[in-house]
Amino acid sequence: MNIGLDMMGGDFAPIEAVKGLALYLKEFPNNCSVFCVGQKEALLPLLEQYGLKDHPAVQTVDAPQVIGYNEHPTKALKEKPHSSISIGFHLLTTGEIDAFISAGNTGAMLVGSMYSVKAVEGVQRPAIATFVPQLNGSTSLLLDVGLNSDCKPEQLNQFAILGSLYSKHVLNIERPSVGLMNVGEEKEKGNNLALGTFPLLENNQLIRFAGNIEGRDVFAGKVDVMVCDGFTGNIILKMAESFYEIACKRGFSNDAYIQNFHYETYGGTPVLGVNKPVIIAHGISNDVAFKNMIHQAEKMIVSNFCEKIKDVFVK
Amino acid sequence: MNIGLDMMGGDFAPIEAVKGLALYLKEFPNNCSVFCVGQKEALLPLLEQYGLKDHPAVQTVDAPQVIGYNEHPTKALKEKPHSSISIGFHLLTTGEIDAFISAGNTGAMLVGSMYSVKAVEGVQRPAIATFVPQLNGSTSLLLDVGLNSDCKPEQLNQFAILGSLYSKHVLNIERPSVGLMNVGEEKEKGNNLALGTFPLLENNQLIRFAGNIEGRDVFAGKVDVMVCDGFTGNIILKMAESFYEIACKRGFSNDAYIQNFHYETYGGTPVLGVNKPVIIAHGISNDVAFKNMIHQAEKMIVSNFCEKIKDVFVK
Secondary structure, eight states: OEEEEETTOSTTTTHHHHHHHHHHHHHOTTSOEEEEEEOHHHHHHHHHHTTOTTOTTEEEEEOOBOOOTTSOHHHHHHHOTTBHHHHHHHHHHHTSOSEEEEOSOHHHHHHHIIIIIOBOTTOSSOEEEEEEEOTTSOEEEEEOSSSOSSOOHHHHHHHHHHHHHHHHHTSOOSSOEEEEEOSSSSTTOSOHHHHHHHHHHHTOTTSEEEEEEOGGGTTTTOOSEEEOOHHHHHHHHHHHHHHHHHHHHTTOTTSHHHHTTOGGGGOOEEEETBSSOEEEOOTTOOHHHHHHHHHHHHHHHHTTHHHHHHHHHOO | OEEEEETTOSTTTTHHHHHHHHHHHHHOTTSOEEEEEEOHHHHHHHHHHTTOTTOTTEEEEEOOBOOOTTSOHHHHHHHOTTBHHHHHHHHHHHTSOSEEEEOSOHHHHHHHIIIIIOBOTTOSSOEEEEEEEOTTSOEEEEEOSSSOSSOOHHHHHHHHHHHHHHHHHTSOOSSOEEEEEOSSSSTTOSOHHHHHHHHHHHTOTTSEEEEEEOGGGTTTTOOSEEEOOHHHHHHHHHHHHHHHHHHHHTTOTTSHHHHTTOGGGTOOEEEETBSSOEEEOOTTOOHHHHHHHHHHHHHHHHTTHHHHHHHHHOO
């Protein structure tokens, strides 16, 4: 099992990626090989410093170019074929690696996911999911959080399946429940999208639909998977992040529940509905976040997550 | 100046409305007359108990019927012409009162606003607004928070005007800024609705447009008026309410910022874009909330708020 890690992505590249890799290999020395994709001259001294240069599980792949945070995704991928993100997706599509992780340019990661790895046949629109800590101690999955600003009911219905598959196979929740993000609990509440989606979810035998949920339920531990369009999901996600930031600024960061909001606990954002495991990391990812993402990629590979999607969607 | 107050609405009717009225008249004994609409036999002993029975500013209007919290709005208004909400709207349309406040059935209040008081000519869709406490100590207005689940760009453009007029004339903010709730700061970000709305706001000479805002900016004090469709706004509102509840449950309720979230501070939800001032109160409204709502109604009357809307919209 080979995992590709973009060493040049994120605000603290490459040091935090190196440190995260060291943490990961200390805890799981024999689980997989990690392909470190990045500028060799920058990487090698750091890998040596952290005792990883000759580690049997570590390989380095030179990527002399770097895609910056603000570059136009499609243009950057086209003009920088030797960037860590371009090379990572190349390794993933040729099968040399089984999953790819990056904290770099999010747009480039999404474009690479959609145009190199591609959507699973039958999946209309892949989605990105985020983890939301619940008051009862569980963690729910919210999707889509930004890939699809305008959605159709059938797409939300597919998000429900994709989220349920991730919950079941990667998060080990036996029968994940699904809630439709809406403005009321009643079936007849909502905008046209929610009204059109409700009957699809209700009749979908592949999921366990628990009905509508509301804004007040985002942290309430009501369901395992929360489904909405990417516009709504992105606003919820950023509002939840601001909730955490406000809590920290006002001195509540020691609170056990508030601590669950720390992004690093969950690893990164999986792209759901594409042919290979891709994880997009927060730009501010630190060593613990990188460690957890490598482990998350491992779980996506071991559980055959992408094959489970194909089993459902490919006719 | 006459303000109509539904005494039978809310979870603690009629006692909290009576106590709120007493608080209001203690602070502002000579500002206006309050028409107490409700079941006289229930009201009179309470008014007497709080020294309001023969108060020169207090009138009682008997309304023997009561619309329950769960009744179907249109049906209830039709079948209960002697309910406090029906009579309140009757008094408002005939001009016997200048504003109407109720903590009763929200749906009936909205139906009454739309079909008795009616939208101002030229206003495509009235909206309801909520107050959002900002980290810098200011208060922003968020609209729509639930009247219009599906919107068109021109409607959001009108919400921007309505919110700006309320900010200016009722909240006394000289040149209120307007932000469009979106998923990114850039002009080219967003769903079709946001993309269509941005140029309208940009070219709207009646408002001070400050660009897109994101979910992380809901509490950030960036703008005075936040504009979105009622689906998005309702989810934001309920999520913000849940923040407050979580903060209280986890023992942060003494925090100065968290305390600003208490609904009672702000009074009620004004219906913007209808011909007369209507305020819809939270079902759990207590005496302080009722006091603040009467004062809020007074400000809407004194500022000639509805006339300001007509000045802009009626051609």
